[in-house]
Amino acid sequence: MTLQTFLFVCLSGVVLGALYALMATGLAVVWTTLGIFNFAHGTFIAAGAYLAWQLSQGGHSAGFLPNAAISIASLFAVGVLFHLLLVKPFERKPNAVLLSVMTTLAGASIVEGIINLVWGPRSKQLQSIVGDIRFAGIVMSYNDVVMIAVAVAILAAVGAFLRYSTIGRSMRAVAQNREAAQLLGLNVPLLYALAFGLSAALAGMAGLFVGSMRFMTPSMGSEPLMKALIVVIFGGIARFTSPIYAAFVVGMLEAFSTYYVGLYWTPAVLFALMIAVLMIKPEGLFGKYERSV
Amino acid sequence: MSGALLELRALSGGYEPVQIFRDVTLAMDHGASIGLFGPNGHGKTTLLKTISGLLDPWSGDILFEGVRLNRERARGRRRSLYFNYEVLIPRRMNPQRVVRAGLIHVAQSNLLFPELTVRETLAVARLAGRGRADAEALRQQALALFPRLRERLGQKIRFLSGGERQMVSVACGLIAAPKLLMLDEPTLGLSPKLRHELAAAIHSIRQQVPLIVVDQDVDFLKSLIDTLYLFDHGRISGRIERQDMPSHDQLMRMLFGQTH
Numbered sequence: 001m002t003l004q005t006f007l008f009v010c011l012s013g014v015v016l017g018a019l020y021a022l023m024a025t026g027l028a029v030v031w032t033t034l035g036i037f038n039f040a041h042g043t044f045i046a047a048g049a050y051l052a053w054q055l056s057q058g059g060h061s062a063g064f065l066p067n068a069a070i071s072i073a074s075l076f077a078v079g080v081l082f083h084l085l086l087v088k089p090f091e092r093k094p095n096a097v098l099l100s101v102m103t104t105l106a107g108a109s110i111v112e113g114i115i116n117l118v119w120g121p122r123s124k125q126l127q128s129i130v131g132d133i134r135f136a137g138i139v140m141s142y143n144d145v146v147m148i149a150v151a152v153a154i155l156a157a158v159g160a161f162l163r164y165s166t167i168g169r170s171m172r173a174v175a176q177n178r179e180a181a182q183l184l185g186l187n188v189p190l191l192y193a194l195a196f197g198l199s200a201a202l203a204g205m206a207g208l209f210v211g212s213m214r215f216m217t218p219s220m221g222s223e224p225l226m227k228a229l230i231v232v233i234f235g236g237i238a239r240f241t242s243p244i245y246a247a248f249v250v251g252m253l254e255a256f257s258t259y260y261v262g263l264y265w266t267p268a269v270l271f272a273l274m275i276a277v278l279m280i281k282p283e284g285l286f287g288k289y290e291r292s293v
Numbered sequence: 294m295s296g297a298l299l300e301l302r303a304l305s306g307g308y309e310p311v312q313i314f315r316d317v318t319l320a321m322d323h324g325a326s327i328g329l330f331g332p333n334g335h336g337k338t339t340l341l342k343t344i345s346g347l348l349d350p351w352s353g354d355i356l357f358e359g360v361r362l363n364r365e366r367a368r369g370r371r372r373s374l375y376f377n378y379e380v381l382i383p384r385r386m387n388p389q390r391v392v393r394a395g396l397i398h399v400a401q402s403n404l405l406f407p408e409l410t411v412r413e414t415l416a417v418a419r420l421a422g423r424g425r426a427d428a429e430a431l432r433q434q435a436l437a438l439f440p441r442l443r444e445r446l447g448q449k450i451r452f453l454s455g456g457e458r459q460m461v462s463v464a465c466g467l468i469a470a471p472k473l474l475m476l477d478e479p480t481l482g483l484s485p486k487l488r489h490e491l492a493a494a495i496h497s498i499r500q501q502v503p504l505i506v507v508d509q510d511v512d513f514l515k516s517l518i519d520t521l522y523l524f525d526h527g528r529i530s531g532r533i534e535r536q537d538m539p540s541h542d543q544l545m546r547m548l549f550g551q552t553h
Contacts, residue, residue, distance in 0.1 A: 166416075166420065169409070169413055169416060169417055170417060170420065172406065172408065172409060172413075173406045173409060173413075173414075173417045176406040176407055176408055176409065177403075177404060177405060177406050177407075179347060179400065180400065180403055180404070180405055180406065181406075181417075182346075182347060182388040182389070183345060183347070183388065183392070183397070183398050183399075183400055183403075184392065184417055184418050184420070184421045184465060184469060185388070185389050185391075185392025185393060185420065185421040185469070186389070186417070186420065186421075187389055188389075239408075
């Protein structure tokens with residue numbers, strides 16, 4: 001393996017890692033705050049990508065950034081709606097976790113059906129940013145570079161929001177102890193809805209990336225969703241950063257395993273490695289299994 | 294009766310389907326503090342949780358400064374074994390509204406937010422008192438009462454000792470700018486030294502805020518409150534004014550006979 005190849009594989013690992021980090025963080029925000037797993041997270045990816053695609057069609061496209069902003073904002077609204085219709089009615093019920101598995105799966109298939117109905121099953125692609133940078137003998141496309149930079153910036157912004165802003169702090173407080181948060185007068189339903197919206201917006205962001213990397217299909221989100229789930233379990237959710245680190249580890253592993261083992265066996269290799277790690281460290285690679293954001 | 298700060302009218306409640314307390318009626322005058330005393334498991338904590346809106350009352354009303362805190366309509370009862378109407382039934386209480394009104398509940402052995410630092414926790418508590426009082430002054434006052442917390446500001450709650458957590462809890466209650474503070478067994482499980490420290494702080498809070506205190510130590514309550522309510526099997530079984538208050542041993546003998 002030459003240095004060039006090595007660097008190239010590393011780069012593709014980082015790109016995958018950035019994508020998984022966005023996905024996994026979105027999942028973890030809902031998981032830690034509401035205590036449920038949102039199976040519709042994958043379809044939020046597809047919805048974000050298709051919305052951006054629709055906006056970019058026709059002569060009156062406002063440009064990439066406004067389109068992206070509109071589709072992410074719409075996804076925020078979709079997330080809030082999802083929470084109100086599918087999750088909130090079952091809150092605090094004896095089997096809320098199982099019920100929410102069912103309702104979010106149902107929501108996922110409904111959204112997927114709507115996408116199929118509106119845009120059809122033919123695959124589409126978001127316009128990617130053309131051009132490349134040559135550096136140390138490897139070629140990086142602008143698209144990859146922008147993606148990594150944007151993902152890192154967004155995650156840093158979300159981290160700062162959770163840590164320093166009043167609303168973010170309150171979200172963490174509700175996640176860690178709902179009753180104590182209520183006794184301090186925090187608006188729990190509003191914070192839950194915001195967490196869901198934030199998570200969906202992150203998924204929409206990831207959708208823009210996936211849409212510019214691969215072909216878009218209505219079920220384009222299911223594979224990244226599975227990876228994100230792996231990342232969250234693998235990394236643990238002790239800290240906001242745990243799934244992010246884990247995402248880059250998984251991305252790297254996937255890139256190297258694709259190069260050495262081949263595409264076909266990569267999922268099996270990934271799972272085997274992770275099961276081995278979780279046997280030794282069941283609480284996740286980067287900390288204890290605790291609901292804390 | 295409109296002059297009362299807090300008034301409970303025939304309040305009943307519990308955890309569906311088990312009723313925990315029934316027909317609790319009491320009125321607190323402005324500036325007076327009361328204590329609740331009774332054996333464990335007889336509904337004192339459930340009563341406080343109902344007043345603060347964590348649980349819906351089954352019947353009766355809660356009035357604070359003459360304003361009804363619960364919705365007027367009756368509790369929606371579950372009428373069918375097979376269908377769950379609860380989704381359609383609006384809650385009778387909203388904890389946020391209770392806090393906004395200035396009624397703050399410091400829960401029993403509150404674990405707070407394990408991954409938040411003390412500083413962040415106090416900042417969250419400050420949101421509760423927004424617009425009602427000078428938050429910064431209250432924060433400084435709370436830190437003056439518990440100097441130990443000042444050294445711990447950057448520390449996460451989960452690294453604090455039980456006593457320090459209790460201090461943060463009480464400090465949060467104070468920072469939330471209460472008009473009435475409910476303390477649920479504030480000295481539970483503390484060492485005598487910490488107990489003493491916390492008791493002194495609570496005495497100092499008492500100078501500016503009326504309290505409802507649940508505690509097992511009558512001698513502590515005696516020095517703090519004006520009226521003691523005895524709580525027994527979910528009902529108020531007795532009322533003792535400050536001047537008639539017996540010592541801990543006397544009261545135990547009164548309640549349980551010679552064996553204690």
